[in-house]
Amino acid sequence: MSQRISILPETLTNKIAAGEVVERPASVIKELIENSLDAGATEVSIEITAGGRRKICVTDNGHGMSREDALLSLERHATSKIRLDSDLENIMTLGFRGEALPSIASVSRFSLTTRETGSLEGTEIIIEGGKVHDVRACGMPNGTVISVEQIFFNLPARLKFLKSAETEAGHVGDVVARMAVSRPDVAFSCTSDGRDLLRLQQSDLQRRLAQIVGRESSQHLYSVTRKDEYTTISGFISTPALVRSGTQSIFTYINGRFIRDKVVQHAVMLAYRGVIDRGRYPVVALFIGLPPGEVDVNVHPTKHEVRFRRQSVVHDAIQAAIVEVLSRSPWLPSPPTAISLSKETTGQAYRERIAAAAQVSLAMPSRERSFPQQFPVKGELATAPFSPREIIMEPSTLFQSEQPQSQSQSQSQSAGYFSSLAVIGQFHSEYILCQADSELVIIDQHAASERVAYQHLKQQCQSGSIESQRLLFPETVELSFSEVAVAVKFNADLANIGFELEPFGGTTLMVSAAPRIVARKKPLLLIRDILADLMSFGTSAAFTEALDSLLSRIACHSVIRGVHLLDNRQIKELLLQMDQTDFAASCPHGRPVSHVVTLAELQKIFKRT
Numbered sequence: 258m259s260q261r262i263s264i265l266p267e268t269l270t271n272k273i274a275a276g277e278v279v280e281r282p283a284s285v286i287k288e289l290i291e292n293s294l295d296a297g298a299t300e301v302s303i304e305i306t307a308g309g310r311r312k313i314c315v316t317d318n319g320h321g322m323s324r325e326d327a328l329l330s331l332e333r334h335a336t337s338k339i340r341l342d343s344d345l346e347n348i349m350t351l352g353f354r355g356e357a358l359p360s361i362a363s364v365s366r367f368s369l370t371t372r373e374t375g376s377l378e379g380t381e382i383i384i385e386g387g388k389v390h391d392v393r394a395c396g397m398p399n400g401t402v403i404s405v406e407q408i409f410f411n412l413p414a415r416l417k418f419l420k421s422a423e424t425e426a427g428h429v430g431d432v433v434a435r436m437a438v439s440r441p442d443v444a445f446s447c448t449s450d451g452r453d454l455l456r457l458q459q460s461d462l463q464r465r466l467a468q469i470v471g472r473e474s475s476q477h478l479y480s481v482t483r484k485d486e487y488t489t490i491s492g493f494i495s496t497p498a499l500v501r502s503g504t505q506s507i508f509t510y511i512n513g514r515f516i517r518d519k520v521v522q523h524a525v526m527l528a529y530r531g532v533i534d535r536g537r538y539p540v541v542a543l544f545i546g547l548p549p550g551e552v553d554v555n556v557h558p559t560k561h562e563v564r565f566r567r568q569s570v571v572h573d574a575i576q577a578a579i580v581e582v583l584s585r586s587p588w589l590p591s592p593p594t595a596i597s598l599s600k601e602t603t604g605q606a607y608r609e610r611i612a613a614a615a616q617v618s619l620a621m622p623s624r625e626r627s628f629p630q631q632f633p634v635k636g637e638l639a640t641a642p643f644s645p646r647e648i649i650m651e652p653s654t655l656f657q658s659e660q661p662q663s664q665s666q667s668q669s670q671s672a673g674y675f676s677s678l679a680v681i682g683q684f685h686s687e688y689i690l691c692q693a694d695s696e697l698v699i700i701d702q703h704a705a706s707e708r709v710a711y712q713h714l715k716q717q718c719q720s721g722s723i724e725s726q727r728l729l730f731p732e733t734v735e736l737s738f739s740e741v742a743v744a745v746k747f748n749a750d751l752a753n754i755g756f757e758l759e760p761f762g763g764t765t766l767m768v769s770a771a772p773r774i775v776a777r778k779k780p781l782l783l784i785r786d787i788l789a790d791l792m793s794f795g796t797s798a799a800f801t802e803a804l805d806s807l808l809s810r811i812a813c814h815s816v817i818r819g820v821h822l823l824d825n826r827q828i829k830e831l832l833l834q835m836d837q838t839d840f841a842a843s844c845p846h847g848r849p850v851s852h853v854v855t856l857a858e859l860q861k862i863f864k865r866t
C-alpha cells in the first residue's frame with residue numbers, strides 16, 4: 258500500500274498560516290505594532306513605501322530580544338506570552354499565538370534587528386521567503402526594528418489581490434489610528450513615501466482622539482463611564498450632531514484590543530437609535546473591560562472577533578452607558594441665570610444685558626403679549642387656516658399635562674434649560690427666538706415638537722399604554738399584496754402601538770383606530786409609511802427592531818410641518834416639555850433642535866468688536 262499522507266514542511270505551513278494572518282500590508286502592521294506594544298514600547302514608528310507593497314518598517318523602543326529569543330521568535334508557535342493551557346483563559350497581551358513573525362517572514366524579504374535592554378550589541382536576522390540567510394551582530398539603540406520588503410513576492414496569487422498603493426496606505430492609516438486610540442500613552446508616527454500620515458505625541462485619550470477624528474469633531478465628544486461588578490466601560494461618544502456615513506469612526510476595544518464585534522456594534526447603534534438617522538453612525542471610542550476569562554479572543558487568527566461568555570450582559574452594559582450620556586445631553590448649555598426685569602439691580606454688565614434684551618424686544622412682539630390680533634380665538638377655529646391647538650401636537654391631550662397655567666409656570670421656574678429661556682418671539686412662524694444671558698437661542702419648533710412627541714410615545718410604548726383612538730369614520734386603504742401580508746403578520750404588534758387594522762377583502766385594509774396623536778391627521782398616509790418601513794426590515798424578529806423608527810414616524814406625522822404661528826403660551830408649553838424630555842438636543846432624525854448665536858458673533862457681524 259502506498260503512503261499518501263505526509264507532514265508538510267514548515268516553510269509551507271508558515272505560508273498557509275500567513276494566508277490567514279497576513280492579508281495585506283495593514284495586517285502586517287497591526288501584528289508588528291501589537292508586538293511593539295506587548296514589548297512595552299513607548300514610541301512606535303511606522304514607515305511604508307508604495308502603500309507597504311514595496312516596504313514596511315516598524316521601529317520600537319520596547320524591551321527588545323536576546324539573540325536566542327530573536328531566532329526563536331521566528332519559529333512557528335514560539336511565544337513569550339503564554340506557556341500553559343490555563344494561560345489561554347487569562348490573556349493580558351495583544352499577541353499569544355506565536356504565529357505572526359514566522360508567517361510574515363515566510364511571504365516577504367524580512368529582516369529583524371533587535372537589542373535587548375542591557376545587552377551590549379544587537380542582532381540582525383535576514384530571512385527571505387521563510388529561509389534564514391544571515392544572522393549577525395549589529396549596533397543599534399534598545400528596541401526592535403522589523404523591515405518587510407516585497408510582501409507576497411513568492412505568493413503571486415496574493416499579490417494580485419493587493420490594491421493600489423493609495424488604498425493600501427489608507428488601510429495602514431486606519432490600523433495605526435485604531436492602535437493609537439487604544440494607547441494614548443504611546444507616541445506613534447506613521448509616514449507613507451516619506452510623508453507624515455500621523456505624528457502623535459504621548460497624550461491622553463481626549464487629545465489623542467482629537468488628533469484622530471479632527472479637532473472640530475472632537476468638540477462633539479463626551480465622556481462615558483460605567484462600572485458594575487462585571488464590566489467597566491469608559492471612553493468618548495459623539496453627540497447626535499456628529500455622524501458619519503460608515504462605521505469607520507466606531508472604535509471599540511475589549512481589554513485594550515481593537516475588535517469589530519456584532520454584539521458590541523449592535524449595542525452602540527441601539528443606544529443611538531432614535532437620535533440619529535438610519536444609515537448614519539456615531540463617532541465612538543469605547544473601552545470595555547471584562548475579566549479575561551469572560552471573553553474568548555482565540556476565535557480567529559486576526560483576533561478581531563471575540564466571543565463573550567455573557568453576551569447579553571455586555572451588550573446591555575454598553576447600551577446603558579451610552580444611553581446615560583445621550584439622555585442627559587451634556588452638550589446643552591447649563592441653564593442661564595434668569596434675567597429678572599422687575600428687579601432693581603446695579604452693575605454695568607447687568608444693565609447692559611438688560612438694555613440689550615430690551616433693544617432686541619423692541620422689534621419683536623412683547624413677551625407679555627400673546628399675539629391676540631394674529632391669532633384666531635377659540636370660536637374661529639373652524640375657519641382659521643390652521644388650528645393653533647394642533648400646532649404643538651395638542652400638548653394638553655398628548656402629554657396629559659392639563660395643568661393650570663400657574664403650575665406649569667412654577668415648574669418652569671425650577672428652570673430646566675429651555676424653560677428658563679426668555680422668549681423673544683417667533684421668526685418666520687418656524688423658529689422660536691429666545692435669549693439666554695448674552696446668547697440668542699434659536700429653536701426649530703418642528704424639530705422640538707417632534708422630539709417631545711417621540712420621547713413621549715416611547716415612554717407610553719414602554720409602559721404598554723400608547724393611546725389609541727377610534728376613527729369616527731373607519732377608512733380603507735388600498736395596498737399591494739405584500740403590504741397586506743405585512744399588515745396581517747404584524748397586526749398584533751401594530752395594535753400595541755395604537756392601530757386597528759382589518760383585512761377588507763382583496764388588497765384593501767380597513768383602519769378603524771390609530772394612535773391618538775395622529776388620529777386627527779392623516780392616518781392612512783402614516784399606515785403606508787409604516788408598512789413600507791416594516792417591509793424594508795424584513796424578518797419576523799424585526800418589529801422590535803423597527804419600533805423606534807416607527808415611533809419616530811408617528812411622531813413626525815403628529816406634528817405640523819412648515820410655518821405656523823405659535824402664541825406665547827404654546828411656546829412656553831413647548832419649552833417646558835423640552836425640559837421634561839430626554840435627548841432634547843436633537844429631533845428623532847438627529848437634526849439639531851436649537852442653535853445658539855453669541856453676542857460676540859453678532860458684534861462681529863456688525864463690526865462692533
Ligand code: ADP
Nearest residue numbers: 292296330336337352353354355356357358401
Ligand atoms: P506572539 O506575539 O503571538 O507571541 P509573534 O510571532 O508575533 O507571536 O512574536 C513572537 C515572539 O517574539 C513574541 O512572543 C515576543 O516574545 C517576540 N517579539 C516579537 N516582536 C517583538 C518586539 N517588537 N519586541 C520584543 N519582542 C518581540
Ligand code: MG
Nearest residue numbers: 291292352357
Ligand atoms: Mg504578535
